[in-house]
Amino acid sequence: MAEQKRRGLLHVQMDIAPEHEDExxxxxxxxxxxERLAVPGFLSGRRFEIVDGGPPKYLAIYDLEDVSVLDSPEYQRLINPPDPRTKEIGRMLNTNIRRVYVEIPRLEA
Incomplete structure (x- = not known):
């Protein structure tokens, strides 16, 4: 029997010094x-800026067809190793919190 797909979210919070925000x-x-949206299984990506409260200032949410896309060769090529520009940006981040969530199936009554 084939393994059931597990729809998910990649949730990333980040903060950076104001002088690096434009970069x-x-x-x-x-x-x-x-680059992320070119990976099969990444359905969409959205980015938000906090309205109230402290850091982290930015939130990015990626809808995943299945959480296993994060183990795919296409995605792994992007992150292992990251390209020089991505490494540079990563060093500028004060906060970088990455979480993966799986959708909870709806129970039918």
Missing amino acids: LNTWYWQEHLP
Whole structure:
């Protein structure tokens, strides 16, 4: 029997010094997000900025067709090793919290 797909979310919170925000934003929109969305199984990506409260300032949420996409060769090629620009941005981040969530199946009554 085939393993059931487990729809998921990749949730990333990040914070960066104000003097590096423009660099982060340019990298994210021009490089990072398009690379992720080119990976089969990444359905969408959205980015948010906090309204109230402290850091981390930014939140990125990626909808995943299945959480196993994070183990796929296509995704692993992006992160192991990361490209030089991604490494540079990573060193600038004050906070980088990455979590993976799996969808809880709805129980039918």
